Structures are given as C-alpha cells and as structure tokens.
Amino acid sequence: MKITLLAFTLLATAFAHAAVEVGQPAPNFTLKDEAGKERSLAEFKGSTVVLEWFNYGCPFVHKHYDSGSMQKLQKAAKDDHVVWLSIVSSAPGKEGHLTTAEAATKKAELTMHSTALLLDEDGKVGRLYDAKTTPDMFVINGAGVLVYKGAIDNRPTPDPASLEGATAYVSNALAALKIGEPVNPSVTKPYGCSVKY
Amino acid sequence: MMTVLSSHAQVYQGQTLVEPRLIADKTAIVPGKPFRVALVLKMAPGWHTYWQYAGDAGIPTEIKWSLPSGFGVGPIEWPLPEINLQREADILTYTYGGEVMLMQTIQPPANLKPGASVELKADVSWLVCEEICIPGKAVGLALTLPIAANAQPAHAAEFQRWTPRVPSVDPPPFSIAWSRSGNQLTAKVSPPAGTTALDFFPLPPAEEQIGHPSVSGSATEGFTIRIEAKSDLRGVVALKNVDREQAWAVAAAPSAPAPPASAHPSLLAALLAGLLGGLILNLMPCVLPVISLKIFGFVQQAGQSRRRIALHGFAFAAGVFVWFLGLGFLVIALKSSGAQATWAAQFQNPWFILGTATIVFIFALNLFGVFELTLPGRATNALGEAGGREGLGGSFFQGMFATLLATPCTGPFLGTTLYFAFVQPAPITLLIFGSIAAGMALPYLLLSLQPGWVRFLPKPGVWMERLKQFMGFPLLATLLWLLYIIGGQRGATAIIWVAAFLLLLGIALWLYGLAASPTVKPVKRVLGQLLAAGLVIFGAQFFLLDLFAHEQAPGAVPIKSGGIEWIPYSEAEVKKLRAEGKPVFVDFTADWCLSCKFNERTAIDTAAVRAKFSELGIVPVKADWTNANPEITAALQRFGRVGVPFYVLYPAGKSDAPITLPELLTESLVLDALSKAR
Numbered sequence: 001m002k003i004t005l006l007a008f009t010l011l012a013t014a015f016a017h018a019a020v021e022v023g024q025p026a027p028n029f030t031l032k033d034e035a036g037k038e039r040s041l042a043e044f045k046g047s048t049v050v051l052e053w054f055n056y057g058c059p060f061v062h063k064h065y066d067s068g069s070m071q072k073l074q075k076a077a078k079d080d081h082v083v084w085l086s087i088v089s090s091a092p093g094k095e096g097h098l099t100t101a102e103a104a105t106k107k108a109e110l111t112m113h114s115t116a117l118l119l120d121e122d123g124k125v126g127r128l129y130d131a132k133t134t135p136d137m138f139v140i141n142g143a144g145v146l147v148y149k150g151a152i153d154n155r156p157t158p159d160p161a162s163l164e165g166a167t168a169y170v171s172n173a174l175a176a177l178k179i180g181e182p183v184n185p186s187v188t189k190p191y192g193c194s195v196k197y
Numbered sequence: 198m199m200t201v202l203s204s205h206a207q208v209y210q211g212q213t214l215v216e217p218r219l220i221a222d223k224t225a226i227v228p229g230k231p232f233r234v235a236l237v238l239k240m241a242p243g244w245h246t247y248w249q250y251a252g253d254a255g256i257p258t259e260i261k262w263s264l265p266s267g268f269g270v271g272p273i274e275w276p277l278p279e280i281n282l283q284r285e286a287d288i289l290t291y292t293y294g295g296e297v298m299l300m301q302t303i304q305p306p307a308n309l310k311p312g313a314s315v316e317l318k319a320d321v322s323w324l325v326c327e328e329i330c331i332p333g334k335a336v337g338l339a340l341t342l343p344i345a346a347n348a349q350p351a352h353a354a355e356f357q358r359w360t361p362r363v364p365s366v367d368p369p370p371f372s373i374a375w376s377r378s379g380n381q382l383t384a385k386v387s388p389p390a391g392t393t394a395l396d397f398f399p400l401p402p403a404e405e406q407i408g409h410p411s412v413s414g415s416a417t418e419g420f421t422i423r424i425e426a427k428s429d430l431r432g433v434v435a436l437k438n439v440d441r442e443q444a445w446a447v448a449a450a451p452s453a454p455a456p457p458a459s460a461h462p463s464l465l466a467a468l469l470a471g472l473l474g475g476l477i478l479n480l481m482p483c484v485l486p487v488i489s490l491k492i493f494g495f496v497q498q499a500g501q502s503r504r505r506i507a508l509h510g511f512a513f514a515a516g517v518f519v520w521f522l523g524l525g526f527l528v529i530a531l532k533s534s535g536a537q538a539t540w541a542a543q544f545q546n547p548w549f550i551l552g553t554a555t556i557v558f559i560f561a562l563n564l565f566g567v568f569e570l571t572l573p574g575r576a577t578n579a580l581g582e583a584g585g586r587e588g589l590g591g592s593f594f595q596g597m598f599a600t601l602l603a604t605p606c607t608g609p610f611l612g613t614t615l616y617f618a619f620v621q622p623a624p625i626t627l628l629i630f631g632s633i634a635a636g637m638a639l640p641y642l643l644l645s646l647q648p649g650w651v652r653f654l655p656k657p658g659v660w661m662e663r664l665k666q667f668m669g670f671p672l673l674a675t676l677l678w679l680l681y682i683i684g685g686q687r688g689a690t691a692i693i694w695v696a697a698f699l700l701l702l703g704i705a706l707w708l709y710g711l712a713a714s715p716t717v718k719p720v721k722r723v724l725g726q727l728l729a730a731g732l733v734i735f736g737a738q739f740f741l742l743d744l745f746a747h748e749q750a751p752g753a754v755p756i757k758s759g760g761i762e763w764i765p766y767s768e769a770e771v772k773k774l775r776a777e778g779k780p781v782f783v784d785f786t787a788d789w790c791l792s793c794k795f796n797e798r799t800a801i802d803t804a805a806v807r808a809k810f811s812e813l814g815i816v817p818v819k820a821d822w823t824n825a826n827p828e829i830t831a832a833l834q835r836f837g838r839v840g841v842p843f844y845v846l847y848p849a850g851k852s853d854a855p856i857t858l859p860e861l862l863t864e865s866l867v868l869d870a871l872s873k874a875r
Contacts, residue, residue: 038775047583058329058330059331059332060330095328095329097321117752118785127286131289132253132286132287151404156256157256157322157332158256158324158332159322159332188404188406189401189404189405189406190406191256192254192288193254193255193329193330194255194288194326195762196328197283
C-alpha cells in the first residue's frame with residue numbers, strides 16, 4: 001500500500017515536472033478573464049507570452065506593484081506586442097482570491113497593463129505549471145515553447161529598496177527573445193509567498 | 198520573569214506576530230574573548246519564519262550587525278527547522294514556529310577598556326507567514342553589555358536548549374554515499390542502530406531551483422535520499438531515535454575519486470608487504486611441517502621426472518592463487534553489495550576505526566594463545582578427502598585446501614588484511630591478495646623446481662610457536678596507530694574508553710579460551726561463555742555507547758586530515774608571496790565558526806583540492822581568527838567583511854585582482870575558483 005502510494009506520488013511528480021520544462025512546448029489551458037471571457041494560451045500562438053502568478057495580498061507582489069515596476073514591465077511588453085497573462089490561483093476564501101467583478105476592479109485599481117487577468121479558482125493551471133510562488137514567472141516564445149521560468153529578478157525580498165540594481169530576469173528574457181538571442185539564465189528559483197491553492 | 202513587550206514587536210491587526218530580542222551568553226564582554234549572541238524570535242501561534250533555505254516560498258531571516266570598530270561576527274548558526282509541506286499545493290518550506298533562536302559568535306577586540314560598556318546593534322528583517330505572509334523588521338535592535346575582566350554565563354538555559362539543535366559539522370558517525378545520475382542526486386545512508394527516522398534538509402546554491410527531497414527506507418535496511426538538483430549542494434541530515442534528534446551538516450556531492458598520483462608508492466609497499474606476509478604464513482606452526490611433506494608427495498607421484506614435479510608445484514600454487522583471489526572477489530562483491538558501498542570513505546568515521554581496532558586486538562590475542570580458532574571437525578574431514586585425490590588436479594585442490602586448513606594460524610593475518618582491503622578500490626584489493634598468494638606459493642614453486650633445496654627449510658620446532666606469539670606484537674603496533682587516529686578524531690579520553698572496552702574484551706576472550714579447553718565440563722563451559730558474552734556486552738554498552746559515543750573532537754586541535762600544510766597568516770608573508778608572483782589562497786577561519794570548519798572539511802581539505810593546490814603551486818595561508826587578532830580583523834575590513842568564513846584567492850602575478858569566494862562552499866566551486874589562479 002505504502003509502496004503503491006509512493007510510486008503513484010513519484011509518477012505524479014514526474015508528470016507534473018515533465019509538463020513545464022524549459023525547451024518543451026508550454027501546455028495549453030483555458031481560463032476566464034476579468035470580463036468573464038474564455039481565453040486560452042493557444043489563441044496567442046505566434047506571439048511571445050508572459051505568465052505571471054498574481055496575489056494582490058502578497059508582500060512580494062506588493063513590492064513590484066506599489067513601486068510601479070511591474071506595470072512598467074507590462075507596458076513595455078504591450079508596446080512590443082508581447083501577450084501578458086496575469087493568473088490568480090488562490091482558492092475561494094484564501095488570500096488573493098478574486099471574483100470576476102473584483103478582478104476587473106483590481107486590474108483598474110492597480111493600472112495593470114496585462115492582456116488579461118485570468119482566474120484559476122481550482123488551481124488547475126497553477127498545478128499544471130507547477131507554480132509555487134507569487135510572483136512566479138514564465139516566458140513562452142512565439143513557437144509555444146517555454147523559454148524561461150522562475151523569479152522576476154534576483155532580489156528575493158519584499159523590500160522595495162531591493163529593486164534598485166536588481167537583475168531583471170524576465171525583462172532580460174524578453175529583450176533576448178526580441179533580438180533572437182538565447183535566454184540566459186533560463187531557469188531560476190522563483191521567490192515570494194506560496195500560491196494559496 | 199518580567200516580560201516587556203519591546204517596541205520592535207511586529208503587530209498586525211492588533212495581534213503581535215513576532216517579538217524579536219537580542220541576548221548574550223555572558224554577563225559582560227571580556228576583551229579579546231569571543232562570546233555568543235542570539236536573536237530570539239517569538240512567533241504568534243500558527244505563524245512561522247524561515248530557515249536559511251526557505252524552500253519553495255518565503256525568505257530567510259536576515260541580521261545586519263552594526264558593531265563598534267574592531268568587532269567581528271561569525272555566521273548565523275541555524276537550528277534545525279520544521280518541514281512544512283502543503284500537500285495539496287506541493288509547496289515545501291523550512292520554517293520555525295513558536296520560538297527560534299539564531300545564534301552567532303562575536304569576536305571583540307583585545308584592546309577594550311574594562312569599566313566602559315558597548316552597544317551591539319542589529320537591523321533584523323524577516324518574513325512571517327500563516328495563510329498569508331507579512332514582512333517584518335526591527336531596526337536598531339540593541340544589546341548593551343559592560344566590558345569586564347571576567348564574565349559569568351547568562352541565559353544559559355536558552356543557549357543550552359538551542360545549541361544541540363544546530364547541526365554538527367563533524368563527520369557524521371554513519372556512512373552516507375552520494376551518487377549522481379543526470380540531475381538526480383541519490384544518497385545511501387546506513388544509520389546507527391536505534392534510528393527511527395531520517396530527514397534531509399537541502400542547502401542549494403543561491404537562486405538554484407531544486408526538487409523536493411524524498412527519503413525512503415528504514416533504519417534496518419538503510420535510508421535512501423533522493424533529490425533533483427543540477428549542481429552539487431550542501432545539506433543537513435537529521436536522525437531521530439527514541440529520545441532525541443541529532444543533525445549533521447553534509448556535502449551532497451558524489452565523492453570525487455582521489456587522485457592516483459600519491460597511490461603508487463604506497464601500492465608498491467602494500468604489494469611487497471603482501472608478498473612478505475604470504476612468505477611468513479609458511480612459517481606458521483600449522484603450515485611449515487606440511488611443506489616438506491607436500492614436496493615429497495610431489496616427488497613420489499611424479500617419479501624422477503623433474504618436469505612432472507614442477508607441474509605439480511605449479512598446480513599447487515594455482516590452488517593457492519585461486520583461494521586468495523576468491524577471497525579478493527568476495528571482498529569486492531561484499532563491498533559493492535550496497536550496504537558496504539561506502540566503506541571507502543570510512544576511515545574518517547571513528548566507529549569504523551573502532552571496529553578495525555577491535556578486530557586487530559582480537560587477532561593479536563589469538564596469536565598470543567589467549568584463545569584458539571578451530572575449524573569445525575566435519576568441515577576439516579570433508580575437505581581433507583576432496584584434497585586427497587591424486588594427479589595434478591589433486592595438487593591443485595591440495596593447494597586450495599592447504600591454505601584453508603592453515604586458517605587457524607593464518608586467520609589473524611587474513612582477517613586483518615580483509616578488513617583493510619575493504620577500503621581499497623577493487624583492482625588494488627585483487628593485487629594485494631595476489632601478492633599474498635605469491636608469497637605463500639613461492640616456497641612450493643621453488644622446491645618443486647629444485648626438490649633438493651628441501652634441506653634448506655628450517656626445521657619445525659618450538660620456535661614456530663614463539664614466532665606466532667611474536668607476530669601478535671606487530672598487530673598491537675597497528676592497534677596503537679588506530680588509537681592515535683581515534684584520539685585525533687575524538688580526543689584523548691576517547692582512547693581511554695576504547696582501551697577500557699578492549700581490556701574487558703581481552704578478559705572475555707581469555708575466559709572463552711579457558712572454557713573451550715577439552716577438559717572443561719560442559720556446564721562450566723557454557724557458564725564461561727555466558728560470562729564472556731556478558732562482559733563484552735557490558736563493555737560495549739558502557740564504554741562505547743555511553744562514554745565513547747559522546748566524546749567530541751577537541752575543538753582547539755586543528756583537524757589534521759592528512760591535509761593541507763597551512764602557513765599562518767601575516768600581512769608581510771602574503772605581500773612577500775605575492776611579490777614572488779605566487780598564487781595565494783587565504784582561508785579566514787575560526788574554531789568557533791561552524792561553517793568555516795564545515796567548508797574546510799568538505800570543500801577545502803579534500804584530496805582533489807589538495808591536488809589542485811600542489812598542481813598550481815598555490816600557497817595556502819590560514820588566517821585563524823579564533824582569538825582576537827587585529828591584523829586579521831584589519832584584513833577582513835579591507836574586504837568590507839566583519840566576520841568569517843571568508844576566502845580570498847590572489848592569482849599568480851602581482852597585478853591581478855583578488856578573487857573572493859562565497860561563504861558556503863562546495864568542492865566544485867573551490868576547484869573552479871582555484872583554476873583561475875594561473
């Protein structure tokens with residue numbers, strides 16, 4: 001019994017990890033956005049896509065939104081025709097959970113420049129991508145292949161002062177994609193609050 | 198006890214989440230004498246702060262000291278955290294709930310004036326999480342201590358409670374063998390008896406994403422740790438038994454094979470020793486009388502044909518070789534059968550040395566005649582019959598069985614050799630056994646070629662018994678060497694406990710020998726054997742498990758793991774070496790600094806790094822900051838450091854900028870850095 005359970009867990013883990021390796025196709029998903037409209041990853045094929053795991057209550061997320069640096073990054077991405085999907089995987093009743101109406105309000109309130117704010121109440125997409133933290137970041141190229149996953153920058157702290165002089169991994173990844181250079185580093189350790197599944 | 202809610206407490210929606218305070222383990226600062234301070238964080242129920250590696254989420258608590266000039270501070274000693282797995286989300290974090298104490302050693306300068314007082318200040322920041330996370334900080338948390346010529350212990354209970362929870366940097370008293378296949382790191386652990394559970398806490402390099410460690414197995418069959426990680430990492434292994442939990446810092450790196458350069462002279466010596474040992478085996482009382490009989494047997498069987506006699510001699514020698522090589526293969530098979538796979542690393546393990554010492558002692562007593570080894574009678578008879586056949590095949594079997602039948606005399610040597618052979622790589626093991634076989638077969642080969650030389654053989658006599666007894670002394674000398682190693686690992690008292698155990702073991706074997714005498718009545722024999730067994734059990738329990746097991750390495754004695762010949766630091770010396778264009782590696786360390794000791798043991802004083810030092814001609818310099826040393830303090834401050842561990846590599850040539858290494862080292866990281874020395 002114990003062995004079976006262990007084998008099952010290992011198998012499940014193997015699957016979960018196999019799904020989101022850099023260099024592999026990013027798995028498709030469909031979620032409702034802040035307008036209640038269904039959006040899927042497949043519809044953005046041909047464009048670079050950024051996935052951002054979002055929880056407005058998390059102090060690490062606060063660091064990037066209160067300072068305006070996240071909005072700036074989203075705006076720059078938008079200007080470069082990069083699709084930016086912010087995803088909320090918080091379960092109902094947990095920190096960061098948003099209803100459709102609340103999502104629209106929050107998006108406006110924070111002046112988010114995301115293409116869409118997607119709601120993943122049951123955490124399916126979060127688990128599919130093995131998202132651990134907010135903000136956990138993924139960059140997918142026009143061919144639908146995952147080219148970066150990990151932290152937004154190299155300063156794992158909620159302290160706003162840390163933004164100064166940080167190495168902005170996601171911004172660098174987008175810059176590299178734009179000029180056709182390989183993304184380096186392509187995997188880092190995401191930091192932040194745990195995703196509130 | 199009076200509790201004052203400090204102004205630094207973190208309050209959220211009316212609830213106090215974290216209360217920080219600083220304490221010291223002394224009532225006063227004694228100039229030049231290191232003491233310990235601790236940040237105590239008291240968390241509200243359900244809330245937790247993080248370990249030095251937070252896991253999938255969270256961040257470690259940070260302490261930034263602002264100390265008066267001349268003061269230095271060591272790294273944080275992190276107690277073992279709790280493992281916090283949110284199963285449904287598969288998020289793993291390493292946390293502290295309730296209360297935690299983060300200890301550090303402070304090194305005050307020697308020129309402080311008693312009578313004044315000193316304020317030690319720290320800015321502390323943390324992340325505290327329950328369902329949600331709130332960052333907290335305390336700016337200017339302060340601890341004021343008077344300066345005095347003497348100091349009394351303070352907060353002793355708290356320090357005593359938390360100190361044992363900090364992982365030990367000594368080599369763990371059990372075997373742990375890492376291997377890598379792709380990104381998968383695997384460790385086989387053979388825990389000591391009584392272990393009920395094992396946990397592994399990884400310490401990956403900064404920003405590296407690793408998988409969740411998994412632990413399987415049990416205390417009896419051994420544990421297996423698995424973790425997915427691209428680079429080698431460090432970690433902590435914690436063992437639980439019935440009444441306590443102990444932890445050891447380990448390097449989760451597959452051990453690099455030792456460079457073969459130094460192996461050659463010792464291999465040659467080992468082969469010569471094997472040959473000589475094999476020859477001496479022929480002089481044992483059970484063997485010598487047989488040699489001339491065998492040779493006469495060959496002569497009788499072969500008539501006068503010199504060629505036939507020589508063939509018999511070769512067949513006999515082949516039998517001897519097959520027997521010994523068989524033993525060699527047995528050792529290799531045992532070694533690779535999992536549980537024993539890690540013996541090679543075990544000369545660092547005091548329990549391994551203790552086992553070796555015990556075996557060597559038993560064999561020495563056997564040679565002195567305190568007790569006898571006997572083969573069961575039935576086995577002897579069966580083997581004798583099989584070997585009784587005629588012809589070349591018969592000679593071959595006689596070669597094998599003569600060797601086996603001589604076991605009562607040769608056993609002590611073979612046993613000792615077997616034991617040492619366990620720590621050698623397979624080809625060396627075979628070579629050593631081969632050379633013993635060659636030594637033992639040599640007289641037969643020579644005499645079958647020249648039967649006339651039988652008259653040069655020494656005549657059997659009482660001298661053989663004396664020689665056997667004498668051979669016990671070289672074994673006792675080996676025992677002295679083993680005790681010396683134990684002393685280096687666990688201190689002089691540990692030698693006494695081992696010797697006391699051996700004394701009881703000696704008495705037990707003497708009783709066993711008396712009881713085994715054929716004239717003793719069966720009842721008395723059983724009584725004698727029971728008494729002997731009781732003595733051994735008592736000795737092992739009292740002297741080894743109760744006393745020896747708790748001896749620690751003497752802190753002040755430098756670890757002499759055969760290692761690097763450090764030059765003591767002085768600024769003039771470093772300047773001089775650099776002026777000569779030599780690359781210099783400076784290790785800023787202190788005996789009270791656990792990470793320093795751990796880095797030295799696992800990442801600096803290793804075979805591969807030593808080889809790199811000598812290959813590139815890097816001069817190793819040790820800046821020992823165990824006691825206040827203004828020159829070293831000044832050097833650290835030039836690099837903007839206030840404490841140890843710290844490592845600087847000056848590449849060859851005067852102009853090159855120094856390379857600094859991070860606080861947490863792995864062997865591969867050090868090797869990489871060293872390769873930039875030229």
